[in-house]
Amino acid sequence: MKKLKFGTILAAFLLTATACGTDNTDTNGGNGDDSTGESNGGDSAEEASGSILVAGSSAMEPLVAAASEEFMNENMEASISVQAGGSGQGLSSIASGQVQIGNSDVFAEEKEDIPAEDLVDHRIAVVGMGPAAHPEVGVEDLSTEDMISIFTGEITNWSELGGADQEIVLVNRPDSSGTRDTFVKYGLEDNEPASGITEDSSNTVRQIISETEGAIGYLAFSYYDESGAVLPLSVDGVEQTDENVMSGDFPIWAYMHSYTNGEPEGLTKAFIDYLMSDFVQDELIPEMGYIPETGMQVERNAAGEESAK
Template sequence: MGLEWDLDTIIAILSIVVPLAAFGWEFGVVGRKRLGYRVQMDTLATDTAHAPYAGVLRELDDDHGSTLTDPSFVLLRIENAGWQPIVEGDYLTSESDKTGIRVTFQHRRVAGAVVTEPSQPELRDFFTEDVGGFGYGEENGAGLIRLPKVKLNRRAHYKVLAVLESTSGDQRQDFPDPVFRADVSGGNGRGLLSRFVKFKMARTESHRFASRPGWVFVTLLALGVLIQAGTLTLSPEPPPKDCVGGTLHLHGSTAFEPAVRKAAEAYRARCAAAGVRIPVTDDTFRGSTEGLTDLDRAGKDAGIEPGDGLSDHLAFSDGKALGNHPRLLSRPLAYLPYTLVVNEDAGVENLRAEEVRAIYAGKVKRWSEVGGSDLPIHLVSRHRGSGTRTALVERVLGRREPVAPTVSDCTALTPAAWGACEVGTTGTLLDMTAAVPGALGHSEVSSAERQDGVVLLRIDDQEPTLTGVEEGDYPYWQTEYAYSYGRAPDGSIAQAFLGFLTVEAGRETLGPYARLCSEVDKPGLCEPS
């Protein structure tokens, strides 16, 4: 299995590489030969405004007996800040030049200098007249201290105390920092590394942690850790194991649409980290028959061979599919109640089953004939093939189709006369029923409950609820089926979504609308007991 180069992997690798590189650079490259220096003191010997008892210091003389002008003390520390010894050959000066380090002071001249506090007494031997290279003077108008090519073992050091005086003619309170000039060869000075790395004299601190490149590496490491911590904190939880990502296309029943929409939203939320896309628009659900036709076409267009299945399409049907669809496989999901809906002006809330059959047969044409208002009845039905219409015909109307429509467009119904029309979707049917006085339609319960201007009718005094279906004699219900083109492949989003609808998560999303088939005694039949 190849390494996946995601952000977490890259940061994790950098978290290992950066400290190793920092260690190698700091101790294997830069730290190998490091000649360090520190200015431990640089202060005026006297200040007439703030040191009234500094008379002796104000009267310091130089070697010629002249009183120094604005004298100052400077204490320098020179040290081996690396892990290898520094020897005479490491100083990048000619063999004839005994001086290894030059320190210059702008606007001051050096009146005297002495070596003090060597880390080992033998270091004093490098500062004798016989060895040479040590002294002080002037260079380009600046005071100069010359230091010899001292051999320094690891952590060895010495200090230089110097007395200087101002040459600027005014009473300065501060002076430019001393300038140190020295290069160290690094021992061999050969190879590819010598082209890119030069070992120069470096300022050190009293509690030195790392050089500037070392600090850069450490800072990068800290940033990497912070980014990785932020990534782990802000990254979404990994998806559950039964989540499958991808795009899933849905088709079918407008009656079952509210339940499927809610289930799709729940699946997207639960499996967001898997990368789920379930596009649902206003025309996604066009009816049971249309949905099955769309699924059949999608499978054929994809060229699915016999024995295989389509992985990214599902259709939902109110009841078993009608027509010839030999490649579609069904799976019962749940049964749910349907309802007759009537315009609130009709003045009825309950009908006997024989009254319903008489109305849809065109034998009863005014609401007053069944105890309602003196308004003509307008039948608003779904087209043939609709699941809610099929269930109405089979379970309520004694397998007799409603009377044929009198107009092709429901908006052409005459308010004062009986009439009938057909529409394509549940949403359109509910809108027309609410808008046309005396209109009667049929719908899935949850959609009808959200529609203003309509009343959900009882049949034989039975409520259009799951309780009415399961414990009473309410006749108007249907089993909802999910269809796939062939068997949905293992590991596909179609199979995962079907599984989601049939387990606990499905109960949470479909529970308010329907009874899951997995909860009844005979799941394969999926009917009220």
């Protein structure tokens, strides 16, 4: 397997995000994918075929979209369409049978009106998240207290924190977003953000922050790159790094779940198996800014309780 470069993958994803969201699949339900043949991480002698739809977490979309492209390159008769829309949409869509895989960066048990007992959780990876600002705000580190004050509207100008004399522009995700849920719970200590710009896609949030003076929002680590278009802010002196998430020093992170409605079969199972393959887990996940769960020194349950792993 040819090793992929993160910058190439992310650039391609950002340019083709809309195309990845094109629905060209059968949406007959969680296990109702139109498929023949089985595949286990691309190693089966018989190619997988058919079509499935994957939707949900935008924090997961770059990884799942890249993995689907690699999978389809190896299985020419398979069609996997990947859409975002937020974790809430992913969970409601898999619960109602509109998609074959629902991606979420929150546990199904955390969302109201989701029959979590009917869904099967395939935990793919871990994603770190944190505050991201326009690179010219003049601030590189926030205390948790100041971060809460910014997002709740108490601090309205960067000069109040020793930064540029620039009005703070808040960029939020909607209530259905798992990224928002994670950031509010583990970053803002359950304080709800003030109103501001609200965007459905993390990709759009990234673009707005990069183009808007004084802007701040929150992004998964996978949306940072070497271009410096957005500035990841440290929190309480702790940088947004994989190592700090794995050690438990940086608290804003979530599991990346791919849910199926019952045990997966056919192409759905083949793609889930591929997401757990050595290539995706050992190469693609770290290259694209995500964290293999095997590297975590801490773990959490659906109630948010954390313990040593």
